[in-house]
Amino acid sequence: MFNKLKSKLSGFKEKIETKIDEKAVAVKSEASKDEVTSEESVENTSVTGSSLNVNEDYPKQLSEKEPEDKQPQRTNSDVNDNNRKVGFTQKAKALVFEREFILEEGDLEAPLWELEMALLENDIALSVSEAIVESVKDQLVGTRRRIGSNTGNIVEDALKKAIYDVMSANIFDLDDYVRNAEKPVHIVFIGINGTGKTTSIAKLSKRFKDDGMSVVMAAGDTFRAGAIDQLAIHADKVGVKIIKHQEQGDPAAVIYDAMQHAKAHNVDVVLSDTAGRMHTNINLMEQLKKVCRVAPPDLIIFVDEAVAGNDAVERAAQFNDAVPINGSILTKTDADSKGGAAISIAYITGKPILFLGMGQGYDDIRKFDPQWFVDQLFAE
Numbered sequence: 001m002f003n004k005l006k007s008k009l010s011g012f013k014e015k016i017e018t019k020i021d022e023k024a025v026a027v028k029s030e031a032s033k034d035e036v037t038s039e040e041s042v043e044n045t046s047v048t049g050s051s052l053n054v055n056e057d058y059p060k061q062l063s064e065k066e067p068e069d070k071q072p073q074r075t076n077s078d079v080n081d082n083n084r085k086v087g088f089t090q091k092a093k094a095l096v097f098e099r100e101f102i103l104e105e106g107d108l109e110a111p112l113w114e115l116e117m118a119l120l121e122n123d124i125a126l127s128v129s130e131a132i133v134e135s136v137k138d139q140l141v142g143t144r145r146r147i148g149s150n151t152g153n154i155v156e157d158a159l160k161k162a163i164y165d166v167m168s169a170n171i172f173d174l175d176d177y178v179r180n181a182e183k184p185v186h187i188v189f190i191g192i193n194g195t196g197k198t199t200s201i202a203k204l205s206k207r208f209k210d211d212g213m214s215v216v217m218a219a220g221d222t223f224r225a226g227a228i229d230q231l232a233i234h235a236d237k238v239g240v241k242i243i244k245h246q247e248q249g250d251p252a253a254v255i256y257d258a259m260q261h262a263k264a265h266n267v268d269v270v271l272s273d274t275a276g277r278m279h280t281n282i283n284l285m286e287q288l289k290k291v292c293r294v295a296p297p298d299l300i301i302f303v304d305e306a307v308a309g310n311d312a313v314e315r316a317a318q319f320n321d322a323v324p325i326n327g328s329i330l331t332k333t334d335a336d337s338k339g340g341a342a343i344s345i346a347y348i349t350g351k352p353i354l355f356l357g358m359g360q361g362y363d364d365i366r367k368f369d370p371q372w373f374v375d376q377l378f379a380e
Contacts, residue, residue, distance in 0.1 A: 123340025
């Protein structure tokens with residue numbers, strides 16, 4: 001998952017690590033100066049009195065009242081070996097840890113340009129790519145930074161923060177909303193044909209049912225041949241009721257009946273399927289608006305495939321303009337080698353990603369978590 005984007009991010013990390021190593025200079029803190037002074041004094045001390053406390057293997061000192069024949073005997077060679085070990089440790093620490101650097105904008109110009117191109121190649125929208133690059137630049141340029149044990153952590157942390165900030169701009173917990181909202185909660189699913197709307201409805205039906213809620217499906221896709229039967233099969237497998245009419249019937253009437261059934265039987269959630277459509281299909285868009293007037297939804301969820309990349313991002317923005325959505329579900333995320341759609345959609349639409357489809361099983365749906373997503377991008 002996300003292997004292409006992972007590779008590009010790794011390449012950027014390596015380039016900046018190299019640049020940091022070129023710019024890094026050794027520094028000596030006051031603490032390390034004291035340590036070196038102490039170390040030098042120890043090396044010049046003869047093997048008498050309290051100098052023996054440099055070795056923790058010898059916790060008892062000569063000053064303690066213990067018979068001399070029972071005191072541990074140490075030779076000049078023992079002390080010199082020990083001092084050499086201490087001195088080596090201090091110097092190694094200074095060389096490895098005590099460095100700092102300042103990156104100038106010119107140092108990052110070429111790598112940041114390559115990063116932006118890499119993001120665009122992985123279906124991340126232009127405005128999102130620019131936001132990520134700008135964030136990375138702001139974090140790395142112009143401030144004096146101390147290098148810790150791993151130079152790569154500095155670059156990786158900057159990338160993680162930039163991507164996380166873009167993806168976490170809008171967070172919405174659908175489970176909590178449905179649990180606490182006035183019942184029945186009506187959720188309408190929209191999108192183009194073949195993106196997984198019907199399967200997503202089935203997955204969420206099982207999720208809500210497993211959470212102790214009652215669910216009814218509304219077969220509002222009366223336009224596509226076989227759509228009603230497909231939803232009915234899912235309803236039977238998941239064990240929830242379905243409200244349906246004949247093909248080519250009025251979808252608004254089907255969904256209205258589903259809402260009336262839910263109110264009469266104290267059903268918690270109504271999940272309404274709709275015909276796949278493009279935002280440019282005027283007749284179907286008017287039909288969708290009629291559904292929303294006759295049975296006003298509490299939430300409208302846009303469904304598309306993660307593997308569609310920039311096409312999914314563009315469609316989400318266009319649907320949001322036509323019929324304001326409340327969030328998105330991305331299907332086939334497990335097959336997505338780029339990750340661009342998931343990174344871009346929330347930023348472009350201003351509406352959250354709610355779930356990620358991760359397979360064909362009814363349990364193969366994951367609540368969207370930007371931290372989890374970012375961690376996957378940098379997982380080994």
